[in-house]
Amino acid sequence: MIPEDLLKQYGSISKDYKCGDFIYEEGMKSTFYFQIVSGKVKLNNFSEDGREFIQNIFEAPQSFGEAFLFINEVYPTNAIALTDCTICQLTSKNFFEILKEHPQYSLKINENLSRRLHYKMIMSQHIFSKDPAIRLKVLMDYFKQTHCTEETETEYIIPLTRQQMADLTGLRVETVIRTIKAMEKEHLLNIINRQIYY
Known part of the structure; x- marks a missing residue:
């Protein structure tokens, strides 16, 4: 993904999370690009009866949550640390500056988002x-x-x-x-x- 030193040049901060910590919650406004330095993160939802449905699991050096920055939408899932982890967080403004000034990473982001969309479409064909x-x-x-x-x-x-x-x-x-x-x-x-x- 985006090199960590480049993220730091654009003002990213690294935050540590313990297993089970919420990184963001469903319904929160999307404001950051997140990239995993170490550990694993799951995106999930909970049904009304408390049953968990995991949407995806990510590990270093993958990113998550960036899709919603492009459309200025709230997060439709929770992001929860699946293990102790360290995550780089970059404001949406600075994230778009990187993509503008380093377009090769824009292509990589598009590739990753397309792969996730492809998986969701294939899974939706077979979910029943x-x-x-x-x-x-x-x-x-x-x-x-x-x-x-x-x-x-x-x-x-x-x-x-x-x-x-x-x-x-x-x-x-x-x-x-x-x-x-x-x-x-x-x-x-x-x-x-x-x-x-x-």
Whole structure:
């Protein structure tokens, strides 16, 4: 993403968050560009009965929340530290200055936003599928494409718990566990020490 030293040149500040801290809450006005220096962040919503639905999970050096700066909209989700983390925060004014003066990062931002939109559209096609393996495959494909840094054919370790996979796909955790075991039997993935290699 945008180099940390460049963010600092434009006035970014680094803030530390503890696991479970809210970085922003649903309904707040979008005012900052956020980029993760270390740790993980989840975007989520809570239903009226308190059930959590995770929209996405990000890790260093990914950014989040920037889409709403372009349309001056409030945040439709919460952003919560999934682990202890450090995050660079840059005002929207200075964020747009960077994009204007360093257009290569504008292209990178557009690419990332397009990938997220693509994932949401693919997932929405399958969200009511009776086959949970389809939903899980879309999720794992997305994480492999956006988080894997090696251009190799080696297997990628999915950085999600079974519960997080359930919250991201709208499935029950028991269904996720059962489906993953079935996918392993079909040689679609491997499970080693409870980690999923995809």
